[in-house]
Amino acid sequence: MNTPAALRVAVLGAGSWGTALAAAAARRHSTLLWARDAALAQAMAQAHENHRYLPGVPLPEALAVGSDLDAALAFLQGDPARSLIILGVPVAGLDPICRMLAQRLPALGMAGVPIVWTCKGFEEGTSRLPHEIARAALPAGWRGGVLSGPSFAREVAQGLPVALTIASRESSVREATIAALHGGPMRVYASGDVVGVEAGGALKNIIAVACGIADGLHLGTNARAALITRGLAEIARFGQALGAQVETFSGLTGLGDLVLTATGDLSRNRRVGLEIGAGRSLGDILAGGMTAEGVRCARAVLARARQLHVELPITEAVCAVLFDGVAPVTAVSSLLAREARQES
The missing domain is CATH 3.40.50.720 (NAD(P)-binding Rossmann-like Domain)
Structure with a gap:
């Protein structure tokens, strides 16, 4: 080179x-x-x-x-x-x-x-x-x-x-x-793969908020593992609809960034989720100076996914909690109530 x-x-x-x-x-x-x-x-x-x-x-x-x-x-x-x-x-x-x-x-x-x-x-x-x-x-x-x-x-x-x-x-x-x-x-x-790298970087923040909410509700490490795994499938599904290469999502900017942001103590997106899971409102969290890109872009991601007719259940649940007043426990219950399906 x-x-x-x-x-x-x-x-x-x-x-x-x-x-x-x-x-x-x-x-x-x-x-x-x-x-x-x-x-x-x-x-x-x-x-x-x-x-x-x-x-x-x-x-x-x-x-x-x-x-x-x-x-x-x-x-x-x-x-x-x-x-x-x-x-x-x-x-x-x-x-x-x-x-x-x-x-x-x-x-x-x-x-x-x-x-x-x-x-x-x-x-x-x-x-x-x-x-x-x-x-x-x-x-x-x-x-x-x-x-x-x-x-x-x-x-x-x-x-x-x-x-x-x-x-x-x-x-x-x-x-x-x-x-x-x-x-x-x-x-x-x-x-x-510019599209794949950008899609992975955006959606992993939303999944990290979801993982933080689950951890704040004390749902356990099994739940966190499920959210990370199904979250990665959600990221890849959306990314492919945008024109990304599927292999990108198994690499650093897909799986690697998702695991770090969903589990790391320095993750602002995870911390926002933790606070919400513990009962604080988004308004109070943001008023305290905490910012997270997952909060900023969640509705934009959901809007584009709907234009593409791509299903993003975890992102929909996060948006419902952040912006529609849905209780975190209710959002989790809606995810658990989804019908069984093939994993891939």
Whole structure:
């Protein structure tokens, strides 16, 4: 594989995941992390720590941090083949940042720079996947892909072992991402199945909420195993209807990400489910500052599934609990009351 010997990497978005990836890239390449919040950027530059999203985790001193988007893109200016943009923003922020890039990159002669997004979910209101959002907003000639897989940002920032997948239809995007991040404790695998990777990353969050609810109700590990297994079948069924490759769902961004998010103590989606299972309302949970992509995208997923005539019983149950006032116990009972069927 021919990859650039050295890259310039700009990570746009200084949440926990953007910061973690910037830290990983900075250990190998010249890297700049852009934060929308100027005060946060200044604090990170001085303390080499993201006290808001990754408190207590030191960042490489070589990592540059700033809040000027034009300066961040000028940092890359040169050969697009030796540059990489990583978008560490949530699904709701993907369209705005892509439109800002569409306005700026052509003038810099950087319209062909590889752009990789990390968000997981479907856009509320439109039910678009991230690649569909990017395709509509970015300039002609853009090259992009999605970076996903079983990973908690804190562990990545700490330099603990992790395996990720970069999915793109462009080999140059896959190669640039591997060159930027693969090495040491981080392994990066390549895939061409953008739809499958994005579908797995979105739906695993919803299944994790369901597993958290079951755990909060103390339904036992048998119930959790059943939800994970049938949840994976639900993810694969929906993904195939979208055009994904079925084998993707047995890999890192399918089974791997699902198991991590449904069982890991650092999973925000599982924690939301745990709180709901313990009797707290979604409004109270969200008012406390807890956010989870599974909550944000559940209705968008269900809407798109209905357009495709795909049955998603676990997702329907989660939506009923989150948004329709159905008691968790009632939702579980409705799942258990479903007729027996062939497993596959």
